[in-house]
Amino acid sequence: MRITKEKPVELLSKYGLYFVLLLLIVVSAILSPLFFSYSNIANLLTYNSFTGLLSLGMTFVILTGGIDLSVGSMVGFSSILYATMLHGAIFTFMPDNIFIYTGSPQLTPLFPQGINIVVVFLICSVFGFISGSISYKFRIHSFIVTLCFMIFIRGLAVSYTHGQPLFGMPEYINFIAYGTFLSIPMPAIIWLTASVFSIFLLRYTRFGRGIYAVGGDEEAARLSGIKSAIYRIMPFIFSAFFASLVGIMMSGRMACGDPKIAQGWELDAIAAVVIGGTSLFGGRGTIGGTVVGVLIIGLIINIMNLLEIDAYPQQMVKGVIIIAALALHNLLSGRRYS
Amino acid sequence: MNKGVPLLEAKGIVKQYPGVLALDKVDFDVFSGEVHCLAGENGAGKSTLIEIIGGSYKKDEGTIRINGTEVEFASPKEAQESGIAVLHQELPVLPYLSVAENIFLARQPRNKAGFVNYSEMYRQARKWLDIIQADINPRSLLGSLPMSKQQLVSIAKALSLDAKIIIFDEPSAVLTSVELKRLFEIIGSVKKEGKGIVYISHRLEEIFEIGDRVTVLRNGRLVGTRPIEEINRDTLIKMLVGREISEEVPTERKEIEDKAVLAVKGLCRKGIFEDISFTVNRGEILGVYGLVGAGRTEVIRVIVGADPLDEGEIYIENRRVRIKSPKDAIKYGICLAPEDRKQHGLILGKSVQENIVLPSLHRFKRSLFLDYGRMRSYTRKFVSSLRIVTPTLSQKVRFLSGGNQQKVVLAKWLGMEMKVFIFDEPTRGIDIGAKEEIRSLIRKLAEEGRAIIVISSEIPEIMSLSNRIVIMHNGRITGCLLREEATKEKLIAYSMGANHI
Ligand SMILES: Nc1ncnc2c1ncn2[C@@H]1O[C@H](COP(=O)(O)OP(=O)(O)OP(=O)(O)O)[C@@H](O)[C@H]1O
Numbered sequence A: 001m002r003i004t005k006e007k008p009v010e011l012l013s014k015y016g017l018y019f020v021l022l023l024l025i026v027v028s029a030i031l032s033p034l035f036f037s038y039s040n041i042a043n044l045l046t047y048n049s050f051t052g053l054l055s056l057g058m059t060f061v062i063l064t065g066g067i068d069l070s071v072g073s074m075v076g077f078s079s080i081l082y083a084t085m086l087h088g089a090i091f092t093f094m095p096d097n098i099f100i101y102t103g104s105p106q107l108t109p110l111f112p113q114g115i116n117i118v119v120v121f122l123i124c125s126v127f128g129f130i131s132g133s134i135s136y137k138f139r140i141h142s143f144i145v146t147l148c149f150m151i152f153i154r155g156l157a158v159s160y161t162h163g164q165p166l167f168g169m170p171e172y173i174n175f176i177a178y179g180t181f182l183s184i185p186m187p188a189i190i191w192l193t194a195s196v197f198s199i200f201l202l203r204y205t206r207f208g209r210g211i212y213a214v215g216g217d218e219e220a221a222r223l224s225g226i227k228s229a230i231y232r233i234m235p236f237i238f239s240a241f242f243a244s245l246v247g248i249m250m251s252g253r254m255a256c257g258d259p260k261i262a263q264g265w266e267l268d269a270i271a272a273v274v275i276g277g278t279s280l281f282g283g284r285g286t287i288g289g290t291v292v293g294v295l296i297i298g299l300i301i302n303i304m305n306l307l308e309i310d311a312y313p314q315q316m317v318k319g320v321i322i323i324a325a326l327a328l329h330n331l332l333s334g335r336r337y338s
Numbered sequence B: 001m002n003k004g005v006p007l008l009e010a011k012g013i014v015k016q017y018p019g020v021l022a023l024d025k026v027d028f029d030v031f032s033g034e035v036h037c038l039a040g041e042n043g044a045g046k047s048t049l050i051e052i053i054g055g056s057y058k059k060d061e062g063t064i065r066i067n068g069t070e071v072e073f074a075s076p077k078e079a080q081e082s083g084i085a086v087l088h089q090e091l092p093v094l095p096y097l098s099v100a101e102n103i104f105l106a107r108q109p110r111n112k113a114g115f116v117n118y119s120e121m122y123r124q125a126r127k128w129l130d131i132i133q134a135d136i137n138p139r140s141l142l143g144s145l146p147m148s149k150q151q152l153v154s155i156a157k158a159l160s161l162d163a164k165i166i167i168f169d170e171p172s173a174v175l176t177s178v179e180l181k182r183l184f185e186i187i188g189s190v191k192k193e194g195k196g197i198v199y200i201s202h203r204l205e206e207i208f209e210i211g212d213r214v215t216v217l218r219n220g221r222l223v224g225t226r227p228i229e230e231i232n233r234d235t236l237i238k239m240l241v242g243r244e245i246s247e248e249v250p251t252e253r254k255e256i257e258d259k260a261v262l263a264v265k266g267l268c269r270k271g272i273f274e275d276i277s278f279t280v281n282r283g284e285i286l287g288v289y290g291l292v293g294a295g296r297t298e299v300i301r302v303i304v305g306a307d308p309l310d311e312g313e314i315y316i317e318n319r320r321v322r323i324k325s326p327k328d329a330i331k332y333g334i335c336l337a338p339e340d341r342k343q344h345g346l347i348l349g350k351s352v353q354e355n356i357v358l359p360s361l362h363r364f365k366r367s368l369f370l371d372y373g374r375m376r377s378y379t380r381k382f383v384s385s386l387r388i389v390t391p392t393l394s395q396k397v398r399f400l401s402g403g404n405q406q407k408v409v410l411a412k413w414l415g416m417e418m419k420v421f422i423f424d425e426p427t428r429g430i431d432i433g434a435k436e437e438i439r440s441l442i443r444k445l446a447e448e449g450r451a452i453i454v455i456s457s458e459i460p461e462i463m464s465l466s467n468r469i470v471i472m473h474n475g476r477i478t479g480c481l482l483r484e485e486a487t488k489e490k491l492i493a494y495s496m497g498a499n500h501i
């Protein structure tokens, strides 16, 4: 009986997000005839694919009731780590007086080309594993653990080269960063593929379902025979992995490794996840929502760019809109069973 | 009757919590094809024992054998794999997952490629729900179901585990008679399949109805295990409480004044209930009887402002009021001790005392400060009259047994100064000794001139408490009886929808 009664409300809260997205697209199209141009759409997708990838990992983490503040630092770290490896080392302290191999094409990669990327993935994933494990084992909320990791990893990244960028990237990275496939930009393809993969993982594997269960109520999950450790730790590994992927893509786009990039990106990722309807208490949310969340934020910025609003007022608008979106969402969905 | 090796044998189980010896060398066994009831007052250690058997808690001492081989469970999962299914007292449910998924958590049916096969999962869930004749959509979110339906889902889950031993920890606490009857039929049939069943309940009639043997615990110690034929109600009560208690002697009370405190007219909430009208007078206890799903709780939720009202009027002392939120209700002097007490009534991380005094804090003001001494004696009064088992008044409520948590919530409401008290299933999950105590506290409130509404699914309870009984069926009032006219047969007939008998 109760179910039929709630249908309209549920529908609205379920699809309201898509409705907002549609609305924003219409508004953009009205505001500027350039909106539907190929280059605008391609840019929109490319720029958002970085936050998009970060927010995928973040969705996994938030679904289990955690949060990962270290992803921005992880992007910077993986970027500089990758660049250093291309120059033949995993760790180099640069003497103060020597200024960078600026633009040096002399790459002496540590490992055969593709392997370097894999090693970056591995090292970053290990960091994810460590932060997840500390949070799980010692029962410290991941907010604190990853806050410390955020500071630690950024410090590590910056120590590599005393904060200097390291130039020189191989050809194939260019393709990942700037290439297109069927005239879709590569970053967008990577983002959307990873999203589809994540949707599938969450919906169609026991592992994915376990994430919802552990995030919903760890004790209930335990009594049903689920061991929570893996579900609490894996999301941090995913999150670190996606961050390192973004780091490498960013290096390609800038043609250098830069330890200082992506500061504050973790907040954009969290905002997108939350706008996408994922509960910060865990157990509820979808990747589809997150993708839409990323696009909503991206579109709002795009509209402001089209309206030629300055960067700082843009930030103000963004802050207001995120709160408004959440308030609206909660009003529509009610807090019936929370 | 019990021959051979028991399916399950627990020997000398000891479990110590900080400040509480929950189990002290307890022996317990279950044979194939029997229903072994476990009884004892709130806090006696029943749940602790079965949680240990089910692998969720670790024992300090003792051995557990399954079919004669000693086992050591490190997790509920291992116990499940050894054929033990536990239906927990505190339903561990995931409200945001579907019914089917709650049933098949961590063992969802998969297709050949190893991916979760949803249609198969819904089909199988449907099958188990049909077996227990539960009219529940496997796709709906568990959290959208009322408590009793959630309990049915848990029962379906326990059956679907295909275990050799099924343990039910107070399943009847949230079921009504029809569902309970169905549960007993199911227990009867799995018993015939040679499974062993452990059944915990505070209702003696249930124990005599389905039990083959009964084991009684008191204060963590084994009082004894007896075949059901060898005992009767009185001996069992003696084993349970170790003292005499008087049961169900409703004293005649003075005439009820004809002064309406709460009156509702034509209440309606679309699709849930309609045309609900009744009055509660000063000093009167109005019983509301009905099967689960009859809409009793829903009507109450509207009266206390938890749900919006579509049509109808509410009067307090003949003045029309609009109640839009629980806060309004309290302002008008209406309070509700809800059915789902764990969620709505308790702050688990706070102490027994803090929980009990919370709604009446203003009474303990002494100029700017709170009078802790009086707060303590006020709490102590309830702790002893309701026999709340707790090592100290500052024990966190989280660590109390299920029934003792219920008592804390009730103590909290019983002490409030309100005009209208609404109790939704006040004695659910509470042992027989304390049940009578709670009823007499409710009667005392009435004698003090409050208006009281009691929702109960237990016919004896509703008959012994109420002055008048309203019966609901499918969202409508089908009958209203004075206590003198009420009989068990009439209540059941009205609750099944009969309009006139
Ligand atoms: N986690 C815990 N920490 C401390 N004490 C506990 C804990 N769990 C239970 N206890 C105590 O152990 C005792 C036995 O509790 P248990 O839950 O087994 O009782 P029960 O017989 O199931 O009672 P009920 O009928 O109320 O469900 C109680 O006194 C309770 O306060």
Ligand SMILES: [Mg+2]
Residues within 6 Å of the ligand: B046, B047, B048, B089, B169, B401, B402, B403
């Ligand atoms: Mg118990």
